[in-house]
Amino acid sequence: MIYFIEQCLNGLQLGMLLFLLAAGLTLVFGIMDLVNLAHGSLYMIGAYFAATFAAWTDSFVLGGVLALLATLLVGMAIEVIAMRRLYGRDHLDHVLGTFGLILFFNELVRLIWGPAGMTLSLPMWLLSAIEILPGLYYPLYRTVIILMALLVAVLLYVLVMRTRIGMLIRAGASNREMVGALGINIQLLYTLVFGLGAALAGFAGLMQAPILTVQIGMGENILIVAFVVIVIGGIGSVRGAFIASVFVGMVDTLGRAFLPDILKLMMTPAAASTLGPALSSMLIYLLMAVILVVRPEGLFPAANR
Amino acid sequence: MKHWLTPKNFVNAAIVLALVLVPLYAWMVGNSFVLSLSTRIIILALAAVSLNLILGYGGMVSFGHAAYLGVGGYVIGILAKEGVTSGFVQWPLALAVSALFALIVGALCLRTRGVYFIMITLAFAQMIYYIAVGLDRYGADDGLTIYRRSQFAGLIDLSNKVVFYYLCLALLLAAIYLVWRLVNSRFGMVVQGARSNDRRMRAIGFPTFRYRLACFVIAGTMCGLAGALLANHTDFISPAVMHWTRSGDLIVMVVLGGMGSLFGPLVGAVALLVLEEALSRITEYWQIIIGPLFLLVVLFARGGIDGLLTGAGAHRG
DSSP: OHHHHHHHHHHHHHHHHHHHHHHHHHHHHHHHOOOOTTHHHHHHHHHHHHHHHHHHHSOHHHHHHHHHHHHHHHHHHHHHHTGGGGTTSOHHHHHHHHHHHHHHHHHHHHHHHOSSOBOOOOOGGGSOEEEEETTEEEEHHHHHHHHHHHHHHHHHHHHHHHSHHHHHHHHHHHOHHHHHHTTOOHHHHHHHHHHHHHHHHHHHHHHHTTTSOBOTTHHHHHHHHHHHHHHHHOTTOHHHHHHHHHHHHHHHHHHHHHHHHHHHHHSOHHHHHHHHHHHHHHHHHHHHHHHHHHOTTOSSOOTTO | OOOSOOHHHHHHHHHHHHHHHHHHHHHHHTOHHHHHHHHHHHHHHHHHHHHHIIIIITOOOOSOTHHHHHHHHHHHHHHHHTTOOBHHHHHHHHHHHHHHHHHHHHHHHTTSOHHHHHHHHHHHHHHHHHHHHHOGGGTGGGOEEOSSOOBOTTSSOTTSHHHHHHHHHHHHHHHHHHHHHHHTSHHHHHHHHHHHOHHHHHHTTOOHHHHHHHHHHHHHHHHHHHHHHHHHHHTEEOGGGGOHHHHHHHHHHHHHHOTTOSSHHHHHHHHHHHHHHHHHHHOTTTHHHHHHHHHHHHHHOTTHHHHHHHOTTOOOO
16 A cells, blocks of 8 residues: 555656646647647756756856756747747648757757766755655655646746736737737747746756756657647646546556556566556556547647637 | 659659669679668658648648558568468558548548648557557567568569669659659549639539549558568568658658649659768768758748759749
């Protein structure tokens, strides 16, 4: 039972991480109608910045804050230099152009930081485990990730639904020309939204950096999972992205943890140990396929699309 | 047909002629690498031709086309490992399994549109990628070495590099001919009509879903053939063949050459692979050049090389 709860928490943590990525993706798609494959590169860049700045400043928190700002700037620069020219184009153009950006950033990172990965170690005060339930100890840092991501989710909700900027963002999503005609600098707004998405991806990257190795291409596999999330959740919907993130995080983690054992009940151990890992890594894609067959627009399609 | 002697036809003819002469050149300079690279270009061009059928003519942006390369290749590899080396069994089975896979994937994916279609085809490719990674008996992550190429009972010897090269080239040209016949047939017109306006096509009574699905299956089968060739060429098959960046490469080839043009995918495959080869000799960091190049193609040369040769503004897509 303890093990099950622990796995649920791991699932939640993966879900929160996915949400940070998916929120940026879905915002950019919902508002600018842009498919950004290079989102994973921003995740990677965030992690590299964090590892570098943390080493410079000798402080995990300060390094993280600097990395966040730096990723925000990189994101805004990408928007101004490249993305801006892709608005209103075919989705195929977005896929191709941002695919090129992935190659560019992977190589740029290799040029700057070298081919070997980096590690970012946690400060002592984050290394301990806390007792969540009697007898259940969970790493403090993973708990922090969950809480921080929840905080980001709430802030994002407040930003989009309760502030003037958020109102403009929503207005820009439904009618770009009208907002522009009313005297709003829509171009600047788009740059800010893209930067926000980049910062969210960078945040995900830097939070994940101490758990994984910081390496080239680290953003690509998780990006595809984030795409699964926004497709399940309904592209353009932040609420859908949140629910789908938790759902996908849970299904993936619990599938990996328990599916091989469940299969052993139904078939020979040899067959189960072959099929188990393959099936559990396929699980979320199967899930997405089933959901798209039943609801081709995802679970929570954005209302205005 | 207005005029045969256009720059475009000239380039296409020159490339085909050059490909025909490659073994002669390789023999003269004693450089087998050129032959190997050209074989690879031709096989990937075949895959790109199949993708062009659905992407360029059908408007279906499949981001998981490399999966069929893997499916075709793995059928060859698995059969070879299990002792079935006869090409008369291997190849039809590779095509049949690819077709079946395309039928299942197509039937599910074609219900969706736009970005959802891009993403779900990607998801299926990832799925099959992870299946291959999980195949412990067949090499899992490390891949599977194929010790014996497909045997055609002495009819044709695939381990002869020149023979194999010309077989690939013949199959590529046959595939281009097939695509030409298809897109100019009633079937092809319906598929292209569904690309421009699906609702209107259905309104005038065409069950476009079935047409698009058939087109999807043809493309998948053709790419499965490319996979079978690739496995025989490298004597090796691994999940890396199906990596999603490979699907991206195939899309790049099609767009670079010119979507919805007959020889475009071939031109694109030649251009991309030769460029990669040339850049990787100049610098280790060649992707830093080629990445932004893709972006520039998207921004300024939407019709690809084909569009540039035809003249600005005349591209389709």
